[in-house]
Amino acid sequence: MSTETRPHPPSVEQVLAAARGLVADRTSHAAILDVARAVVDAERERLTAGGEPRTAEALGEEAAVRLAALTAPRLATAINATGVIVHTNLGRAPWPAAAIEAAVAAAGGYLLLELDRDSGRRGARFRQAEDHLVVLTGAEDALVTNNNAAALALAVGLAGRGGGVVVGRGELVEIGGGVRIPEIVRRAGAKLIEVGTTNRTRAADFEPPLAEGRARLVLRVDPSNFRQEGFTEAPDPSTLADLAHRHGAIVVDDLGSGALLPTERYGLAHEPTPTERLAAGADLVTFSGDKLVGGPQAGLIVGRADLIARIRRDPLARAMRPDKVTLAAVAATLALYRAGRAETEIPVWRMIAARPEDLRARASVLARVVGDRAEVVATAATVGGGSLPGETLPSFGIALGGRSADRMLAALRRGNPSVVGRIDGGRVILDLRTVDPGLDDVLAEAIVAALGERTAGGGALRERTAGGGAVGP
DSSP: OOOOTTTTOOOHHHHHHHTTTTTTTOOOOHHHHHHHHHHHHHHHHHHHHTOOOOOHHHHHHHHHHHHHHHHHSSSSSSSOOSSSSOOOOGGGSOOOHHHHHHHHHHHHHHOOOBBOOTTTTTTOOOOHHHHHHHHHHHEEEEEEEESSHHHHHHHHHGGOOOEEEEEEEGGOOBBBTTOBBBHHHHTTTEEEEEEEEEEEEGGGGGGGHHTTTOEEEEEEEOOOOOOSSSBBBBHHHHHHHHHHHHHHOOOEEEETTTOOSSSSGGSSSOOOOOOHHHHHOOEEEEEEEESSTTSOOOOEEOOOOOHHHHHHHSSHHHHHOOOOHHHHHHHHHHHHHTOOOOHSSSSHHHHHHHHHHHHHHHHHHHHHHHHHTTEEEEEEBBTTTTTTTTTEEEEEEEOSSOOOOHHHHHHHHSSSSSEEEEETEEEEEEEEESEEEEEEHHHHHEEEEEETTTOOOOHHHHHHHHOOOOOOO
């Protein structure tokens, strides 16, 4: 087609006029104009490629749709049926309802973040979360940062520019996302001093750099995302702390996960707690707020008041501090521990504490709803998120058959909501330990839709369980 006969798109003014009546009244003229121009440019390219021309009204509708999409949620919600409780790729674990409510309240209005109620003058930054941490861990003081890598970097910075930080070689770990302990130490301006061997390190290995004054800080890193077995040895925390303190050095203990409840209560291996490490002589303990604590992403530092005060004065502390929403949500999460409601109201602990018999009952009901292509199976769930490596929790779910496992998993993932499971033994496995019982009916509908069958209706699971007793914890 020659340039003389090639159709032209409607003008920007025509598309703008058509779109104006279809968008929200509060939409600015500039925003509509930008989208109208983009739609006309795209139409011009389409026509050049031989497409059929469209009217100004049709293009105005497209512009309105594009504007509406700009403010639509971009992150797709998902049902985690993988059996991995703290799933990093799925945003780790859901927040407690109390944390969500606190975050919404903080985000939606003003609050006395740094204002003294009585004097009306600027006061200390909101520190309810820190106060909770002091009570929960027995520390002298506490500080909240935006993540645990930041907490660790600030703590290591106490060694000073060029100051030595001594670490056992078996603890020079990568903590995720390519972040490695040696890099954190160097970025903090300190000098890394390695002692011991990969599999065996003793307290005596730390003595030379401490006695010679080359090390100002001892860093212990809990290998929370892997396990060493066999011919291994690690120094006793109390013995190492005593040695460091005799030479005037600071001891920083990075726990990573930082459990505030005893994990062995739920059939898991013991996870060191901040309280234990402080009692063993650590001057500072760092851990995450969004792993076993079960709240929003944050880095938590507890320990000696004088050291916390030094960290607060560090210029980098301001760059690493969380905003008001995170502070409010962390405080609300920690308050649940103090109130004795963590096991029932923090999703991470609710999932860890779920009884296998309750999970099996839910799986049985779900399998009946889905039909003969579903089978109840025993599974092994994990905590995940770099916590308790190698530890599993007995669980139950359903296995789906009848078609390619890869295609079935993809169909579930592309659904609305997206359902994320795993493949085991050539079948798709959906583990119910990581699915909130309130979502069982939604999960059933998503499975039936992914199987290509006609759905049983929005209340399918509720109807089949009516009168059948509880199906979940």
